[in-house]
Amino acid sequence: MIRLLLSDGHAPAREALRAGLVAAGGIEIVGEASHGDELLALPGTAAPTVVLLDLSLPGPDAFALLPALRGQYPQLRVLARGELSSEQYVARAFDLGSHGYVLKNAQMQELTHGLSAVAAGRPFLCSAIGLALLSRLYTGTPADxxxxxxxxxxxxxxxxxxxxxxxxxxxxxxxxxxxxxxxxxxxxxxxxxxxxxxxxxxxxxxxxxxxxxxxx
The missing domain is CATH 1.10.10.10 (Winged helix-like DNA-binding domain superfamily/Winged helix DNA-binding domain)
Structure with a gap:
């Protein structure tokens, strides 16, 4: 069972995520955060194994949250969730401590797969970004x-x-x-x-x- 700390700055989106993840099975939502400062305070009491980090969360910049989370809770696994797919942005998330990255428009099945992979100690990159990078590699068309x-x-x-x-x-x-x-x-x-x-x-x-x- 994955003990998940869920974060999303938009309440309706967070509620939809909660419903979908609970319905998928194998996931227990042990805490929710709508703000960066709230997210930093919760793991100590909720004891999650994985945090789904909304990179557009209000409050401290997400790229400041990542090392702060990893520093305070080194055993915590992090799956970053964002809207941007540029390789520099994704690489920065990994460099600062994320164990995986999934786009916000990913299907629930891919999101749960990403959570399972990260919880099991494996890195995860959603298929849309992976395929785009693979296509760029084969076509030889780096960003211009x-x-x-x-x-x-x-x-x-x-x-x-x-x-x-x-x-x-x-x-x-x-x-x-x-x-x-x-x-x-x-x-x-x-x-x-x-x-x-x-x-x-x-x-x-x-x-x-x-x-x-x-x-x-």
């Missing part, structure tokens, strides 16, 4: 920064700014790194948001992750 830039309608300098935003640099730090003014960086950021129809830094970082620009 220029192709991504052209598809987004960005200039080379705007693409540089987007990449540095993804690294977490402030406007002032980006200005220093690119030997330009803070005002110019602010203009570039606004142009990027206008061209990509994003509204804030979080959306920019999500875009950068999709385009494979997040630091590994």
């Amino acid at each position: 920064g220029d192709a991504a830039r052209l598809a987004l309608g960005l200039s080379k300098r705007e693409m540089e700014v987007l990449s540095l935003v993804a690294e977490g640099l402030t406007n002032a730090e980006i200005a220093t790194k690119l030997f330009t003014s803070k005002r110019t960086v602010e203009t570039h950021r606004q142009n990027i948001m206008d061209k990509t129809q994003t509204r804030n830094t979080a959306a920019l970082i999500r875009l950068a992750a999709i385009q494979g620009l997040l630091p590994s």
Whole structure:
């Protein structure tokens, strides 16, 4: 029996997950979290064997949660669940302590298979990502920064700014790194948001992750 700590920041989605996982059998939900701080506090009392980690959970950044969870509870197994499929994003999750990665649109059967694999001490990668990586390997078509830039309608300098935003640099730090003014960086950021129809830094970082620009 897998003792599962379930996390999802969206209550209806969490309820649907709970129902599906309980119906699948072999899983006992021993705790639920809707916020990162709540998730960090629960394993000590709930004694789960596996945590299903929602990478978009409100609160501390998911990539800060992962090493914190592993540091506090080294025996805990982690299956990360996210919307992004870029290899850099997935690799970062594994590098920071996740034992598996599954997309949020995966079928319940694949999700339960992933939980079973992780609980048994095996790594797990959902089939959609695995097949995409395999296809890239055989076709020899790695991510192309220029192709991504052209598809987004960005200039080379705007693409540089987007990449540095993804690294977490402030406007002032980006200005220093690119030997330009803070005002110019602010203009570039606004142009990027206008061209990509994003509204804030979080959306920019999500875009950068999709385009494979997040630091590994």
